[in-house]
Amino acid sequence: MSSQSEDGDCTERGAHPTHVDFALAGDDGCIAQARDQATGFLTRLRDKHGLDVSPYTVGMTQLIVSELVTNALKYAPGPVLMELRVTGPRVEIVVRDSNPIMPSAHPTDPDRVGRHGLEIVRAVAQDLDIQRQPVGKRVTARIALSGVPAAGTADRDAR
Template sequence: MIVPLSEQTAHGLDEETPLYYGASWGDGAAQAADARRSVRALLACAPRIGHIGVPPTLAMDAELAVSELVTNAIRHAPGTCGMTLRMSRQELTITVWDSSTEQPTPKKTDPHRIGGHGLHLVQTVSEKVVVALRATGKLITAHLPVAPPNTGSPLLPSSIPH
């Protein structure tokens, strides 16, 4: 079930309130393009309610991370999957869950191989990536910094840790 951000209420939200978004898809219904649109909508909504705007490079990194995580769920896990986005003053967390109980492992970098680079790309653009295995599948959470610790200032594109 997807509730478009445009239909979610912004009443009572301010810069201290984390923004949330969630979607779940039935078997075969997930699309990376939907996930990317959701990230763009969340990031566009943030400044309108007092959150800091994010640099374009972080927005691109977030779209890349969500696209790769959802694509991996589609390709490697049968059944339903879902995604949650949470944006605070400090970070954007992207969590994708699926039905596979297999631990994902990044493949060794091979510039001649087509595909198989997704998890490595997510790790490159994220401050950290956490995998939590569950009895019915797994959660993969990518943490992307929005601002340096203890400040409200946005990161400069050249200072985003990779």
Template sequence: MADAITAERAAPASLLTASVVYDAAPHGDAMASARAFTADFLAAAPAARPVPVEDEHVELAQLVVSELVTNAVRHASGLCRLVLELSRDALDISVLDREPAAPVLRGHDPGRIGQHGVEIVVAVCESLVVEPHPEGKRVRARLSLLR
């Protein structure tokens, strides 16, 4: 994990934004750190929105973050950046990495061991978008915070 974690007020669409950079090499630490970073970020949400984020949504956000960071660390080299953008009704979770190829949605296969990350993200999020980025790609998932 990089030493610098940034948190700042964002554009009007987002109430709060934070980002952190991870080195792809020690991937075991990156996932645990990303989950903790997400929980800490959402714990600060009452300062930016009228109600706290429910525990169920915190857990889903940690699951999505873990899956997206895992993909970046396993399939891209170098650094990856996790960006969290909180709005009134949703959390946008983005992971930027240096691999231009999009993650592959393999479809439901209960016999397959592993490689269900994108399937999980699609199942729990409103949307999943892969955008080209000058140094690779940005994978952005939107998690609803409504009941």
């Protein structure tokens, strides 16, 4: 299954009931489209495949997608790939880019404007995994598919 947006910058590369991936190319409109694609993916899982997808999961997935795609488009040259997939009781948001520099959270600074994306993702994801790839890196965030995760159960260490 393949489709392309009106502006041609975001292309759905493949789809399966529990997995979808997209190529995103440098346009800020792709951030909104990536969020919309995430919402559509989770809605299809719920409505067509009967999976229990909570409103919390939809909102937090949109937030994670927005932060990860924004960072990738801002700091990496070339295309960005996004995958959404269900693995057991969780949804995985995977963003790949061509920048080999590993992201790091900045120390807390109430005067800092911006650059909070990784902090936000760590705060809401159950798990965050960052791995260097032969070209660039892969950032994977995981969140519960249904319900609201209990406080203190998240593994937030980036690898």
